[in-house]
Amino acid sequence: MVSILEVILSARLRFALATACLLAGVASFALVLRTPRAAMAATAWTPTYTAAGDLVPPKDYRDWIYLTTGMDMSYTPKAAGMEDHSTFDNLFVNPEAYRSFVATGTWPDKTVLVLEARDAASRGSINKSGHFQSGGVMDLEFHVKDEKRFPGKWAFFSYDAASGNASLLPQRASCYSCHAQHAAVDTTFVQFYPTLLPIALKKGTLSEGYLKDEAAK
Amino acid sequence: MVSILEVILSARLRFALATACLLAGVASFALVLRTPRAAMAATAWTPTYTAAGDLVPPKDYRDWIYLTTGMDMSYTPKAAGMEDHSTFDNLFVNPEAYRSFVATGTWPDKTVLVLEARDAASRGSINKSGHFQSGGVMDLEFHVKDEKRFPGKWAFFSYDAASGNASLLPQRASCYSCHAQHAAVDTTFVQFYPTLLPIALKKGTLSEGYLKDEAAK
Numbered sequence: 001m002v003s004i005l006e007v008i009l010s011a012r013l014r015f016a017l018a019t020a021c022l023l024a025g026v027a028s029f030a031l032v033l034r035t036p037r038a039a040m041a042a043t044a045w046t047p048t049y050t051a052a053g054d055l056v057p058p059k060d061y062r063d064w065i066y067l068t069t070g071m072d073m074s075y076t077p078k079a080a081g082m083e084d085h086s087t088f089d090n091l092f093v094n095p096e097a098y099r100s101f102v103a104t105g106t107w108p109d110k111t112v113l114v115l116e117a118r119d120a121a122s123r124g125s126i127n128k129s130g131h132f133q134s135g136g137v138m139d140l141e142f143h144v145k146d147e148k149r150f151p152g153k154w155a156f157f158s159y160d161a162a163s164g165n166a167s168l169l170p171q172r173a174s175c176y177s178c179h180a181q182h183a184a185v186d187t188t189f190v191q192f193y194p195t196l197l198p199i200a201l202k203k204g205t206l207s208e209g210y211l212k213d214e215a216a217k
Numbered sequence: 218m219v220s221i222l223e224v225i226l227s228a229r230l231r232f233a234l235a236t237a238c239l240l241a242g243v244a245s246f247a248l249v250l251r252t253p254r255a256a257m258a259a260t261a262w263t264p265t266y267t268a269a270g271d272l273v274p275p276k277d278y279r280d281w282i283y284l285t286t287g288m289d290m291s292y293t294p295k296a297a298g299m300e301d302h303s304t305f306d307n308l309f310v311n312p313e314a315y316r317s318f319v320a321t322g323t324w325p326d327k328t329v330l331v332l333e334a335r336d337a338a339s340r341g342s343i344n345k346s347g348h349f350q351s352g353g354v355m356d357l358e359f360h361v362k363d364e365k366r367f368p369g370k371w372a373f374f375s376y377d378a379a380s381g382n383a384s385l386l387p388q389r390a391s392c393y394s395c396h397a398q399h400a401a402v403d404t405t406f407v408q409f410y411p412t413l414l415p416i417a418l419k420k421g422t423l424s425e426g427y428l429k430d431e432a433a434k
Binding site: 062063065066068069070071072073074075076088090092095118120124125126127128129130131132133134135136178182184189191192193194195210213214 | 283348
């Protein structure tokens, strides 16, 4: 059972081995993300796809609702090859989907969760221990609910620096089965989102798989 | 030079030793934070104070703009007493102040930065290594710019569970001098906010103290 995080780890290994061209692409994307925005997003987000089926990444996701941050999370005992450095994963969701979750305890159609990876630096400025987020975006993953488009209603996409879009991960990728089996609400890992878990508990929307995992502890 | 983070560490030690009464107060506050919000904040935030000079905490700060997360950060070599567990600090700012920073590279009057501490758990659900955010809010600190009200324009406040408000830290507290000497922009540690540091660099708003620290490396 390989999770989305493990997919990202593997993406990071690819990143580490990337060519100068790929690195240049990532740097360009980081610049796009830093482009000043005069106003917050005022209209609801709707997924847009290229003719090839790639997702056009939402550029204003840092203005969206923040859900949580993890550091070096892994669903296997050891994250091989990651011992030498640490990474933060920040999670955002589009505001209209967030409002719907607060009201209902689950996600509406056209939800997108954005997982943004950044380097976890330790030494820098006057910091002496612990970790802070440093530099540009290292990786981006998207989990999109588009009920009519995808079997299982949801799909995962991984940012591709070369195209500037996000590539669809095939339904056979293990992230789909792991999320389906273990995620707390509607294939999303709400058990790791501290402000949403109490809402799901109250609304009774926790998945059978999650409740079974918890009962087995 | 004790930083705001160290003030928080000391607050956490107090928290650990707190009475059941205090813990009940913290629990109530966590519940307030979880109250469903039907809509995003539509109007600009203005600081409100009690007659005693306490800050009335903004309840919708999780709908604001997310800046960054640190884990176990400390400006001294060792965070005494913190070896047995880890903590995430999430940082938010009011949207109108963020928009102004993006345009100018510095903070306008009526800025508030909110530092929210949450437990960094490691084992939970299917997670096997690394850390995720778990449970309610452990601590809240506020850094408020209110030019006419405070000497030095800014003040720090610490959430007080007993009153439900945030207490003003006296100007002699070391967080003021440390921020004044080392923070990258206008007494704020923008060097640890990955999306804002490039803006400050571009706008030429980095502080003399920060530039001196960097040059001395």
